[in-house]
Amino acid sequence: MPTYLTPDQLQARNRRSLWIALGLVGFIVLIFLTTFLRMQSNLAERKAMAATAAEATR
Numbered sequence: 001m002p003t004y005l006t007p008d009q010l011q012a013r014n015r016r017s018l019w020i021a022l023g024l025v026g027f028i029v030l031i032f033l034t035t036f037l038r039m040q041s042n043l044a045e046r047k048a049m050a051a052t053a054a055e056a057t058r
């Protein structure tokens with residue numbers, strides 16, 4: 001037997017779905033930015049180490 005929702009219930013469900021979707025997108029952006037910034041930090045550190053090693057071999 002199907003359950004029919006009232007317009008208010010449908011609106012509430014759509015609002016919840018929207019907030020869940022926005023939360024997921026926010027989490028994905030947070031993970032992406034964290035990964036990107038850590039990669040940039042590691043690249044800068046690697047360049048600094050390479051420069052130090054190049055000076056040490058002179």
